[in-house]
Amino acid sequence: MDGKGWTQHVEPVRAAGAAEAIARRLSELIGARILVAGDRLPPEKTLAELFGVAVMTVRHSMAVLREDGLIETRRGRGAGTFVVPDILTRIGELTALHPYTRxxxxxxxxxxxxxxxxxxxxxxRLASDAGLARMRELELAADAALADPEAYRTADAGLHLHIAELSGSRRLLEAEQGIQHELTRLLAGHPGGTGSRSTPDQRHRALASAIEDRDPVRARAQFAVHAEATADLCLPFVQEPAGA
Known part of the structure; x- marks a missing residue:
């Protein structure tokens, strides 16, 4: 159906507020780079089955995402509903309407x-050798994508989601998806270029090395350094609202 397995991150929603919940969940998967530019969504009937709701509920959700400019529906040959090609630009525009405060x-x-x-x-503590090897592949992919903001955001999110998978905790993985969604919103309009993405603390070698060495204390500490480096990257560009 989708060839990527992103539907494993979808669960049935409750009837109350279901349309909004579905739109929010799909928006989160887009922000977490699990769904990326050009990805085709399943038909409304299939989405309704995945979320355990009526087709009309899904139709309302799709209308919300289309209104936000996150998806588009094409007619004729190659018809379907897709994540828009310039998705990071659109997310940046949405974020600019309600910019992050300090x-x-x-x-x-x-x-x-x-x-x-x-x-x-x-x-x-828990990663298998195969999981560590995959982490190394994802780290190298992020390094190779430094010059391309969209490719780098996808690779960076993929690496952190993989680390969350290696934790063995479904709840941590779900929380990480929300975090990556927030980071995409925060970073979509960031003016920094390749240089800002290639500082040692923004790259992942120290963190990955601690995980590979099976040193949980160092891994936790290195992640804190990495997260604070991202904050330091963004804080100089914060424009607080008047009177704040």
């Missing part, structure tokens, strides 16, 4: 350290 960036950083730091520590 307090929100600091809160996001604390959330990352709590969730992703724990995931890193657990990965250091």
């Amino acid at each position: 307090a929100e960036i600091e809160e996001l950083t604390a959330w990352r350290i709590a969730v992703s730091g724990e995931a890193s520590a657990r990965a250091a």
